[in-house]
Amino acid sequence: MLPDMCNRAISPLFLFVWCPFRLDNAGRIITGENGRRVLKTKDEFSGDLRYWLRFVASKASPSESFKPKVFLAITRKDLLCNHNISMWLRSDLEKIHREFKDHVELDVEKGVFEVNATRPKSMALLTSYIFSVARTILDAAPLESKICEKVRRFLETSSSLHQVPPIIHKQELQRILSTEESLLLPRDTFDAVAKCLVNSGDIIFYVSVELVVRDVQWFGNKIMGDLLHFNVQCDASDGSKGVFTAVDLAKLLEEHVNQRKTSLRSMFIRRELSP
Numbered sequence: 001m002l003p004d005m006c007n008r009a010i011s012p013l014f015l016f017v018w019c020p021f022r023l024d025n026a027g028r029i030i031t032g033e034n035g036r037r038v039l040k041t042k043d044e045f046s047g048d049l050r051y052w053l054r055f056v057a058s059k060a061s062p063s064e065s066f067k068p069k070v071f072l073a074i075t076r077k078d079l080l081c082n083h084n085i086s087m088w089l090r091s092d093l094e095k096i097h098r099e100f101k102d103h104v105e106l107d108v109e110k111g112v113f114e115v116n117a118t119r120p121k122s123m124a125l126l127t128s129y130i131f132s133v134a135r136t137i138l139d140a141a142p143l144e145s146k147i148c149e150k151v152r153r154f155l156e157t158s159s160s161l162h163q164v165p166p167i168i169h170k171q172e173l174q175r176i177l178s179t180e181e182s183l184l185l186p187r188d189t190f191d192a193v194a195k196c197l198v199n200s201g202d203i204i205f206y207v208s209v210e211l212v213v214r215d216v217q218w219f220g221n222k223i224m225g226d227l228l229h230f231n232v233q234c235d236a237s238d239g240s241k242g243v244f245t246a247v248d249l250a251k252l253l254e255e256h257v258n259q260r261k262t263s264l265r266s267m268f269i270r271r272e273l274s275p
Contacts, residue, residue, distance in 0.1 A: 011105070013134060014056055017073045018048060020085050029079075037079060046092050053096070057103035070106045071130055077116035086112050148196040150183055155202065159215050166215035166222075167257055170205075173212050208247070209254040223253070 021029045022038045030038045040048075053070065060068045072093075074085050086093075093108045100106065110129065116122040154177070158164040164176065170190070177185040185193065194212065197203045204213035213219045 012060070012068045013130065014068055014070045014104075015073060015130070016049065016052055016070060017075060018045065019075050020045075020080065021076060029076075042089060042092050045089055046096060049096055050099075053100050053104055053106075057100060060103065067103065067105045069133060070104050070111065071126070071133075072106070072112045073126055074112070074114045075117065077114040077122065078118050080114070084114075086114055147185065147189070148193050148200075151177060151185065151193055152197060152200070152202050154180060154183060155197075155214055164214055166218040167211060167213050167253060169257065170210040170212055173214070206250045206253060209250045211250070211253050211257060213253075223256075 020040055022040055024030055032038050049072075056068050056070065074089075077085075090108070093106075093112065097106050097108050113126045113129070114122075115126055155164065159166075164173070174185075174187050174190050177183050177190065178187050194203065194205050198205050201216065204216060204219060205211075206213070
C-alpha cells in the first residue's frame, strides 16, 4: 500500500495497522463468556503503538527535516458497530504524539483511520491520504536530491585535493559540511544525507563507531587489501578464531583513526609472516 520513495533522502512513510480486538494464537478474535468480542484496552493500544514507534525512531535519522511520517489504520471497523474507536483513543494518541514528536510525525487529526476492509471506499480514503502526503514529500525531493549531489561533488573535490582524510569521524565531517560555504549543511540532516550517499556507494558509514569512509576506493585498496594480504597490527580481532567480523573491522578502523592522531605510523603495514 505504501508508495515507493526510491530510497531518497526524504521522510520515510510507515503504516501502523492495529486490530482493536484480542486475538488467539491462530489469529482469531477472542469471544468472551457473554458471547461478545473482547476489545483490547487503552493500555494495550498504547503499549503496542509505543513499542512500534520506538523501533521506528531507533532506525530513523534524528533530523527535523526527515522525520518519519506515521499513519495509523485501525482495522475491523465492520465489527465495531457504532463504536468510534479513534475518538475513544484520542487522549492516548495525543499523549503518544507529544512523547514522540521529536522523533516521528504522527498526525492525530488526519493520519488516523478506522478501516473496513470489506468496503472499497474505506480503503480508498486511507490510500488516497497516504499518497497525497507522499506526493507532497516527493515534490520537495528534487531539493533534497540537490543537497546530496552538492555534498557528493564536495567530497569528490576534497578527495582530489586531499582536504578531507579518507576516513573521518562523523562529528568532524559534520563540522566541515556545516561550515563549508557552498553547502552549509544543517547538522540534523547529516544522517539522512549520509544514508543517501551510502545507498549510491559514495561513502561507507560505520554507525557503531561513528566513522565515515569518505574514499571508498582507498578503503578497498588500502584497508581491505592489507587486511587480506598482510598481518594487521591491532588487537581488534581474536585471530585464534580465524574470523574477522564486521564488528572487528569497525573497531580496527576506529583504532586506525585514533592512532593517526598521535602517530604517523599506521597499523596497516606489511609484517613478515611466521614461517
